[in-house]
Amino acid sequence: MLTLTDTAAKVIRDLNAQAGVSTDKGIRISSQDDDAGSLMLSVADGPQNTDKVVESEGAKVYLDPVAASVLDDKALDADIDDQGGISFHVEDQAV
Template sequence: MLTLTENAADAVRTIVSQTPDAQTAGLRIQGTSASPDGYALTLAPSPAEGDTIVEEAAARVFLEQIAASELDDKVLDAQVTDEGVRFALALQQ
């Protein structure tokens, strides 16, 4: 299952805490051909039907079905830059 680094969990918590739906909201990852990496990250007020919910350190990430399967062996990391937060995926060790 997808795991989150401490930086990613902090970033997700911070982003979600600024929404009116902070109690149920999370970062949603879905597959898309529009992204060069094949995934789109959006803020979602709640999980969509069929989403897998990953919750680590009070950070919630919703994975649509295809993304959940493809990211099963990955870790989500985040880096704060001048432009905002940059998320990246890597293989779990």
């Protein structure tokens, strides 16, 4: 199952705090037209019926079935640049 780094969890919590007070807010990673080679990340109010939920340190990530399969052995990390821009990236899980 996808894991979150401490940085990614903090960034997701911060995004949720800016977006509102819903306790189900998180980010959603989904495939485009069942294409495992193209994943999208968006802010979500909650999971869809078929989503797998990953929760770490209060941060929630919702994965559609294709994304869950592709990211099963990966870790989600995040970087914040000097202007406050956020970038998420996927890496292999630490052994």
